[in-house]
Amino acid sequence: MGIKRIQQKQLLSKIATGNGHGENSPYFDGWKAYDSDPFHSANNPNGVIQMGLAENQLSFDLVKDWILKNPEASICTPEGVNEFRGIALYQDYHGLPEFREAIAKFMESVRGNRVGFDPDRIVMSGGATGAHEMIGFCLADPGEAFPVPVPYYPGFDRDLRWRTGIELLPVACESSNGFKVTRQALEEAYEKAQKENIKVKGLLITNPSNPLGTVLDRDTLRSIVSFINDTNIHLVCDEIYAATVFGQPGFVSVAEIIAEDGVECDLDLIHIVYSLSKDLGFPGFRVGIVYSYNDDVVSCARRMSSFGLVSTQTQRLVASMLSDGAFVRRFLAESARLLAARHGAFTRGLAQVGITCLKSNAGLFMWMDLHRLLKEQSFEAEMALWRVIINEVKLNVSPGVSFHCPEPGWFRVCIANMDDHTMEVALKRIRSFVMKNKEVVVVPNKKKCWQDHSHLRLSFPAMRGGRFDDFLMSPHSPMPQSPLVQART
């Protein structure tokens, strides 16, 4: 009281006050719009519908049912309370053995039991967010870089970069071939970095992709493994959407590729990031892991794990649930079925007004092609359309620019975080918006949606450091909220 707050910025570190958090992005601003006017079917039917949050809420009934049938799995029930003391006290920072075993088994089930995982290679972290920072810290020094195929999850700009000082470099992928990750694009990104004297330490891939909802095929994975082996850089594979695959082609993990006969690879270079946030739909539990084939990385990450431990209460519950093989099998089958049904319903709803999405078979979202609604093919026009969609159509979708998409007109729309009714309202709003603007919409012919985009190829904007600054908006801290939880309050 009474103390003048002058030059407050100097009181904090440069790293704390800088822009490294990567949150000055429309991706996060959309959440703010939702928070200030959240849709509720009864109390606020004209509010903003949250379609910017990749949550998997479709299979919650199965989980609820399991919890009711297994009260001893919780330490807060008469059946489990005798274990309270042991769980509440300090535990081994490596994680409860039953937890690491259950996670390893779950990872195997999700990958069709085609490959095994060693529980001793699992290091816990606070969600995949913590896992990415942890692996970045272990592998690279400030200023060193990881190329990442675009478009990519906007949170990487914070998770990998902010506290580590690591750079992310774009690997150019384009809609003309379904945003395929080609060897040529990898080499170009690598060579460009070398010319700029940037040391490349690893490649970061997301399989299945957020935001594309597509999986990497075996040949692409082999070519990626061969590329990182030839250049002697690390490969970090984010596989947190592995169990969201609901159609063919199926998911192939990098773990399967490196186990194949004839694939040459230095295993010390391979690391998987995983979490239960998407596949099980438990982002609130903050269960993330690094699975590394490199012993030194496992040891270093263990030393760091106390910064982001998963609480033992959560470990115990998760261990108990995932050790139930019958439940896991039922959950995985039912979750895939519900995701496929939601994907189909949404695709059909959009098709009624000629809107298409990139062909996909995974993820909790779709990569919607609205380039025909742009006044011109530019990122300014994409942002203008996004503002109309948020403010007038009242849908929080995320513009492609926030995923570093090199072509304007793409939007990620999340579809698994709402009930059927909310999805129908969202579809109705999109359809009526498109109908109102139909003079600018050209209903596409039968070509796949990415086949006629070659005319949209743009030269890459300078993407390192303060990339896409022209499109950034006011800084603030995001407060993601689940729409279903909001609806209940």
Ligand SMILES: Cc1ncc(COP(=O)(O)O)c(C=O)c1O
């Ligand atoms: C590709 C990707 N990696 C990591 C994360 C962060 O996941 P978590 O909630 O487990 O920290 C997300 C969240 O959306 C994501 O999409």
